[in-house]
Amino acid sequence: MWFVYAFLSALFAALTSVLAKVGVDGVNSNLATAIRTTVILVLAWGIVWMTGTNKQLTLVSPKSWTFLILSGLTTGGSWLFFYKALQMGTVSRVVSVDKFSVVLAILLSVLFLHEVVSLKVLIGSGLITAGVLCMVL
Structure with missing residues (x-):
């Protein structure tokens, strides 16, 4: 089953790249990243609340908090650089390096x-x- 999820992740990442290339046209890449991040934030928290997993928030260990925050910071950096690269280059080349x-x-x-x-x-x-x-x- 993990393969199905991994493949769907790849498919959505591919769609993200193509849609983002169109979306950053004439928009500052940092602003585009912020808009994308807001959508993801609402979607992710919506899923957490709809599935009731918000009740597990207090069970997250300090170590997990630390590493999830660090992961979030590196994800943000990745997205900022990705969107800037998309503005400057072609999707095929940017995605290849990414x-x-x-x-x-x-x-x-x-x-x-x-x-x-x-x-x-x-x-x-x-x-x-x-x-x-x-x-x-």
Whole structure:
């Protein structure tokens, strides 16, 4: 089931990029990011309240709060840079470089989480890197 969700995530991310490219036309990229973030904020909290999971808010540990806040800050940075890049470049090139995050996430997971990667993951990371280079050079 995780694959279905991961695929849907990729599909929605692809739609996000195309829709965002049209949306940032003539709009400051920071303002566009703020508008997008507001929509996401309302949607996410709406889901939390509709499903009743807001009752679990007090159960979130200080460690989880810290890392979720840090994750939120890095997400915000990613979106700000992504929208600025979309304003300046083509969707195909910007998304290609953005998806290099897969390789960087694998590298960071090895360095900081001590995850073990298989040969298949290393080969896949190499292919992603080669693909990004082919699409941007």
